[in-house]
Amino acid sequence: xxxxxxxxLTLTVCFASCEKAEEFSDIPEIKYMDFSFAIESINxxxxxxxxxxxxFVDGNGDIGFAENSxxxxxxxxxxxxxxxxxxxxxxxxITDTTNYLLPYFAEGxxxxxxxxxxxxxxxxxxQGSDTIRYDFQIMDRQYHLSNIESTPxxxxxxxx
Numbered sequence: 001x002x003x004x005x006x007x008x009l010t011l012t013v014c015f016a017s018c019e020k021a022e023e024f025s026d027i028p029e030i031k032y033m034d035f036s037f038a039i040e041s042i043n044x045x046x047x048x049x050x051x052x053x054x055x056f057v058d059g060n061g062d063i064g065f066a067e068n069s070x071x072x073x074x075x076x077x078x079x080x081x082x083x084x085x086x087x088x089x090x091x092x093x094i095t096d097t098t099n100y101l102l103p104y105f106a107e108g109x110x111x112x113x114x115x116x117x118x119x120x121x122x123x124x125x126x127q128g129s130d131t132i133r134y135d136f137q138i139m140d141r142q143y144h145l146s147n148i149e150s151t152p153x154x155x156x157x158x159x160x
Contacts, residue, residue: 024059024113028138028146031055035105035134035151048156050122052082052134054149061114062141064104076101080120081138086129087153098122102138130156 034053039046056063065077078099085092107116122134134151 005073016066022113024057026059026062026140026142028056028058028063028140030136030138030146030149032151037154037157040046047123048125049122050154052120052122052136052151053117054136055115055117056146057113058139058140059113060140060142061105061107061112063114063138064102065141066104078150081137082120082122083135083140084122084124085133085135087131087133088129096124118150124137130158132156 032054036051036053038049038051040049041047056118063079064065065079080100082098082100083094084096084098087093092095100120102118121134124132132154134154135148136150137148138146140146
């Protein structure tokens with residue numbers, strides 16, 4: 001009887017300690033976190049930059065193209081898309097589209113999915129508007145586009 005109790009207790013502990021693996025969609029998902037402004041000096045010139053920070057998760061971990069990691073090839077596959085809007089006469093008008101390259105992430109050994117945070121540096125020249133907004137999305141190696149996220153309205157600081 002005692003042996004049966006020990007076996008049942010052992011099985012209960014084993015099953016209770018088994019952690020169900022998290023599952024995510026194979027289509028990447030992103031979530032806006034923060035946007036901040038800064039001044040950066042390059043070669044003696046001061047440039048206004050913005051830092052866009054967001055979370056991402058991809059269920060099969062296929063983020064970033066290997067072609068973007070190889071400096072020998074001339075092939076670049078843009079996989080971050082950032083759309084800039086300026087507020088003009090009370091309406092947001094798209095004024096620029098900038099594409100970026102995600103780093104290549106190899107498939108995980110222990111987990112199929114990949115999750116993390118990214119920060120993008122955006123250089124800009126403010127012309128004609130003190131209020132901007134960004135929409136952005138990413139694309140994985142199977143060309144699945146993520147959801148589109150947006151920053152809130154951003155008041156551009158004036159630095160002289």
